[in-house]
Amino acid sequence: MSEYVLFSNDHLWYLAIFLFVLVIATIAFQIYHKVAPSATSLNLVERTNSWWVIFVFYFIGMGIHHVVSIFMFMFISFIAHRELVSNLNFSLSSRRVIFWSYLFIPVQYYLAYKAELVAFLVLIPVGGLLLISVRTILNDVPENSIRVFGQLHWSLLLTTFTISHLAYFISLPNISGTIRSYQEFIFFLIFVSQSNDIFQYVFGKIFGNKKLSKNISPGKTIVGAIGGVVGSMTLGYFLSPLMPLTVEQTVIAAIIISITGIFGDLNISTVKRDLSIKDMSNFIPGHGGVLDRIDSLTFSTVAFFYLIYFWIYK
Amino acid sequence: MKLFHWLILFICYKIVLYPFLKLIIGCEFNSKQRIKALKQFVIIAGNHSSHADTGAIMANLPAKFLTNVMPVAAKDYFGSTTVKAFLSKLFINVLLIERHHLGAEGNKNIGIQLMINALDEGKSLVIFPEGTRSNSGDIREFKSGIVRVLLERSHIPYLPTYVSSSAKVLPKGDPLVLPHNFSVTIGGERYVDKNISVDENMSCIKSEIEKIRDSLSSAY
DSSP states (O other), rough: TTTTSOOOOHHHHHHHHHHHHHHHHHHHHHHHHHHHHHHHHHHHHHHHHHHHHHHHHHHHHSSHHHHHHHHHHHHHHHHHHHHHHHHOOOOGGGHHHHEEEEEEEHHHHHHHHHHHHHHHHIIIIIHHHHHHHHHHHHOOOTTTHHHHHHHHHHHHIIIIITTTTHHHHHSSOOOOOOOHHHHHHHHHHHHHHHHHHHHHHHHHTTTSSSSSSSTTTTTTTHHHHHHHHHHHHHHHHGGGGGGGSHHHHHHHHHHHHHHHHHHHHHHHHHHHHHHTTTOOSSSSSSOHHHHHSSSSHHHHHHHHHHHHIIIIII | OOOHHHHIIIIIIIIHHIIIIIIIIIIOOOOOOOHOOOOOEEEEEEEOOOOHHHHHHHHHHHHHGGGGGGEEEEEHHSSSHHHHHHHHHHHHHHEEEEOOTTTTOOOHHHHHHHHHHHHHHTTTTOOOTSSSOOOOOOOOOOOOOHHHHHHTTTTSOEEEEOOOSSSTOOOTTOOOOOOOOEEEEEEOOOOOTTTHHHHHHHHHHHHHHHHHHHHHHHHH
């Protein structure tokens, strides 16, 4: 099989096991939902459905060619930025500034593709600061200019700068002894951060009722968050044979992904609460917008990237 | 010839415009299934703020309707030259009428007659009763032509339609197309009432469209 797709045999085994678990879970939850329909069972069915979406996207996006993967991440950033910009409701006078902000996305991913680390790191934080301000000044409309500077720049940082680190993983030199080490890293990151959601949900459901942040996200409990960290830690331990890291490093990485994931999730929830919307868009019918799906990844991608970078590449 | 025209419209709306609107612009199509069962209809979109409105509504329709649905457009804008008129007929399938409020007095009934003729030929229409685009996104004063057409052919249903925030995509007076999420929602079929006046019918249509708009905003 590994002649046809870009996955190593080990990686394919993990995917096969994952697929097997997913099929079992889907059948089990569907039956549970048929026999005793409730809000919980519906939630479980929806979660398995979104896992199918993740699995299909992962398989297609990562299995064909590494340029396809970069384009997929670029598209995700683009949709997420568009969702934020659409919901932030800028006035028609800032259309040119918004257009410039979109131009950063392909440039950022090109730099990731070319592995130009300094330019990649500087483009949005520094270049965005300068160019978004310059375009607003050229516009000659002082009204709401702070809002335009701040929100467009922040939106680019949140959706493009962070997620583009997934693309940069692909450009990092391969670790000796592995076939495509970036795949193990990205698989680990996505798998742990998405499982973290489930652990939080399950632990919160069974044990907790003390809210982590009752104004932002009433569904999150403190015990759920701790359960998420413990669960991710355990998952990290079991996934460590796949990773080109030591067992301790893998477990630490899983803990970092879990904690940053919780805050990334709450970060998007905060924004949605502030804008009083339920979902960022309806891009994935039944699952809300892209940003609703990648919320925890926005924080954990950067954290995980620099962890790996300082452990292995520095 | 008809097949050839259908093919051109299919390429225009379904192959080029639909994926572009869906993936790049971020247009959301609601209530797609609803139209499938209908034979003939008049789509009334109450708020016209962008050329993207027409494109989004047409791309939203099932492919079999393409040659049969004609967006009603202003002759002084889309038909200002013969070439422009030919191209908009070929690629957009427009029905060109004169806008009487822009000074072309005496033509008031010609436009209405053209729309009635099109309905008699079995065509469906897309009408923006405001008569022009506005960037505010509000539902403004309607022109009465639409109701007068429907009163003549009261067996044909109209579909109240709401297009949200398309001015952000392509506003009046700015050629830059910008990605921005917006949605097209087509409501269920309604009929005009012959027993009430034109004005009352107009406010009826308007309130149907406002109902769609309110149901969208209360979803959050």
